[in-house]
Amino acid sequence: MKRISNAAASPRTGKPPLFARAALLIAVLLLVSLPAACSIRGAGVVRIAGSTTLLPLVQDGADRFMDMRGDRTVLVQGGGSSVGIAQLKEGIVDIANSSRELKPDEDDGRLMDHRIALDVIAIVVNPGVGVDNLTREQVKGIFTGAIANWREVGGEDAPIITVVRDKASGTREMFDEIALDKEDSVASAIECNSNGIVRQTVASTPNSLGYVSIGYADASIRAIKYDGVAPGTESAKDGSYPLSRYLHMFTSGEPREAAREFIDYVLSEEFQTEVVSQEYIPVIGL
Numbered sequence: 001m002k003r004i005s006n007a008a009a010s011p012r013t014g015k016p017p018l019f020a021r022a023a024l025l026i027a028v029l030l031l032v033s034l035p036a037a038c039s040i041r042g043a044g045v046v047r048i049a050g051s052t053t054l055l056p057l058v059q060d061g062a063d064r065f066m067d068m069r070g071d072r073t074v075l076v077q078g079g080g081s082s083v084g085i086a087q088l089k090e091g092i093v094d095i096a097n098s099s100r101e102l103k104p105d106e107d108d109g110r111l112m113d114h115r116i117a118l119d120v121i122a123i124v125v126n127p128g129v130g131v132d133n134l135t136r137e138q139v140k141g142i143f144t145g146a147i148a149n150w151r152e153v154g155g156e157d158a159p160i161i162t163v164v165r166d167k168a169s170g171t172r173e174m175f176d177e178i179a180l181d182k183e184d185s186v187a188s189a190i191e192c193n194s195n196g197i198v199r200q201t202v203a204s205t206p207n208s209l210g211y212v213s214i215g216y217a218d219a220s221i222r223a224i225k226y227d228g229v230a231p232g233t234e235s236a237k238d239g240s241y242p243l244s245r246y247l248h249m250f251t252s253g254e255p256r257e258a259a260r261e262f263i264d265y266v267l268s269e270e271f272q273t274e275v276v277s278q279e280y281i282p283v284i285g286l
Contacts, residue, residue: 046259049077050084050097051170052194053119053213054247058097060275061266068265072258078194080168085111088252094259096250099170099213114249114263117272118281120214121175121243122223122231126202129209131155133225139179142209145186150207162189163201163210171195174245175211179226211243215279233281247280 048058055078062074079087084096085106099119102111123139125131131154134142141147142160151157164185165172176182190205192198195216202210203220214231217223223231226243235241249263265271272282 043256044072044258046072046074046095046262047093048075048084048095048097048249049079049087049093050095051081051099051247052078053099053169053171054097054116055194057117057275057279058249058266061262061271064271064275065262065265069261072261074262080166080193081170081173082168085250088250091252094251094255095263098248098250100173100245101248102250110253111250112253112255114251114267115246115283116249116263116266117247117276117283118236118286119245119247120231120233120236120241120281121171121211121245122214122217123209123211123226123243124199124202124217124221124223125209126206127220127222128206129155129222131224133228136179136227139226140181140183143180143185143189144183145188158207161205161208162186163198163205163208164189164191165195165198165211166191166193169193171211171213175243178242179211213279236281237286246283 046062048062055076059076062076065074066072081096081098081100084093085098085102087093088096088111089106089108096111102113123134129150131150134153138147138153142153143162143164147153148160149157150160162185165175172185176185190201190208192201192210195212198210198212199216199218199221202208209224212221214223217231226241229235229241231241231243236244249266251259251263254260255263267283269284272284276282
């Protein structure tokens with residue numbers, strides 16, 4: 001209580017004591033300098049959102065980049081390609097990860113495209129499914145509901161369970177456009193919000209099939225041929241496998257310094273050969 005009263009106005013001058021005035025001056029100076037300090041810290045922060053396909057890759061890149069650059073902070077979130085692009089245009093994030101091209105209503109002429117990998121979408125089945133190849137017509141028929149039994153495509157007499165990505169997914173948009181001629185997937189399809197969950201669902205669901213980025217195809221599921229062509233690096237490069245697409249980082253115009261440094265790192269030979277090549281096709285040399 002005494003310390004509080006010591007800060008009261010002097011009975012002789014009506015002004016606070018000297019130390020109280022000094023403390024007030026320091027507080028004012030701190031408040032004045034605070035915005036500048038905040039802007040300095042903010043200059044080293046890169047905010048990213050978008051494609052869940054790219055989320056693990058970009059998060060790995062962020063961790064490696066921050067290990068090298070202690071003065072940089074990279075914050076990565078998913079949400080889907082559409083969400084990332086919308087947040088970029090609203091100024092919420094610095095970079096939008098996208099597993100598809102821009103839609104006409106998204107392309108305002110200001111977004112800059114940075115291609116970071118070539119992806120291949122593989123059609124995958126539960127290991128118990130005895131089918132190794134599906135034609136384009138068969139794939140479209142299955143996912144739109146026109147074909148409902150494996151017997152119709154050379155398999156056993158069993159209902160087909162379809163597994164698809166959620167509607168915000170760039171992977172689904174690309175698959176629907178190329179494989180389904182922009183038709184809707186059957187209403188009974190199981191929707192999943194990531195490649196990992198599609199893989200898990202197909203692996204644990206008898207008679208099911210779905211689609212994932214090829215980097216997610218492992219021993220728990222089985223990738224099959226599409227129109228007689230197996231998904232892979234060479235078939236994507238030579239154009240014989242149609243279910244392939246570039247993966248993008250979009251920025252609003254030229255990225256600011258910190259964002260540019262991070263994109264440059266993702267496109268570096270080190271990251272492309274050590275990390276990108278583990279799941280996708282590096283853009284170096286394409």
